[in-house]
Amino acid sequence: MDRLALANFLRRRRAQLRPSDVGLPPGTRRRTPGLRRDEVAQLAGMSNDYYTRLEQARGANPSEVIVASLARTLRCDDDARDHLFRLAGFVPPARPNRRRIRPGVMSLVEHLGDVPACIATDLHEILWLNDLAETVLGMDLDRHTGLARNYTWRLFTDATVRGRFAADDWPRFAAVQVSDLRAAYARNTGGGDTAYADQLVADLLARSAEFRELWDRHEVAIRYTESKRMFHPVVGDLPLTCEIITPEPGLKVIAYFPTERTDAREKLDILRAGVGTRHPVSA
Numbered sequence: 001m002d003r004l005a006l007a008n009f010l011r012r013r014r015a016q017l018r019p020s021d022v023g024l025p026p027g028t029r030r031r032t033p034g035l036r037r038d039e040v041a042q043l044a045g046m047s048n049d050y051y052t053r054l055e056q057a058r059g060a061n062p063s064e065v066i067v068a069s070l071a072r073t074l075r076c077d078d079d080a081r082d083h084l085f086r087l088a089g090f091v092p093p094a095r096p097n098r099r100r101i102r103p104g105v106m107s108l109v110e111h112l113g114d115v116p117a118c119i120a121t122d123l124h125e126i127l128w129l130n131d132l133a134e135t136v137l138g139m140d141l142d143r144h145t146g147l148a149r150n151y152t153w154r155l156f157t158d159a160t161v162r163g164r165f166a167a168d169d170w171p172r173f174a175a176v177q178v179s180d181l182r183a184a185y186a187r188n189t190g191g192g193d194t195a196y197a198d199q200l201v202a203d204l205l206a207r208s209a210e211f212r213e214l215w216d217r218h219e220v221a222i223r224y225t226e227s228k229r230m231f232h233p234v235v236g237d238l239p240l241t242c243e244i245i246t247p248e249p250g251l252k253v254i255a256y257f258p259t260e261r262t263d264a265r266e267k268l269d270i271l272r273a274g275v276g277t278r279h280p281v282s283a
Helices: 003-016 037-044 048-055 064-073 078-087 103-110 131-137 151-157 167-188 194-207 209-215 264-273
Strands: 117-121 126-129 225-232 236-248 251-258
Touching (some): 003 037, 003 078, 037 048, 037 064, 064 078, 078 167, 103 251, 126 131, 131 225, 167 225
Antiparallel strands (some): 117 251, 225 236
């Protein structure tokens, strides 16, 4: 059990909720945003003193029943709930990754040859990418193994990959990327990818102070669409709209479409003219 992280998570979740979110009247004498400790305790079916001790990182360890009740009270989605269970020292429901790419999924990405496209696990391990994605993202799977095939790992350890983002958009994107990894980490811990997930996060924590700061925020969110302001040394600024499809649990197809009303389409055509056709392979 990570007492300090659990306390931090509870405080942050409580501050994000309004009374109306949990069926309580708004009241008129609230000095700070969010719910009060006594309101959370009452809704979760525990004493105010016990809940206060949890937020202060002291007292007895909560049971699984208590953790489940807190997750419901704090309106946690599945990803945040799994994260909460892990902080409390319990194994969340296993959600195994898929590293085999079905022929139907490959057929789908083969029809996306005019835009950057890749297939990845929800832990951001790139399994396949087309040539246009390789040149836009700065990733070359043929020359790398292990964690070097993980997009988030490369973002925080490889200046070339990080340099493919507009500098003023990087802080926002980095926070979004880590919050997505947080959710995937909670889902995968306790399942078949526990060792990989632990190794990935431990290595990033050791290598990157920026990653440590973002990881300690305990922000958890899954992305399904995202606007990116990328950069390529040949064409310059490259505004893209990222769409994410999940064909099965633990696997996602990511396509980078040119953002409307920009010159991104013309710039992608320039980059595409300089690359060949990549033959898909299953990882």
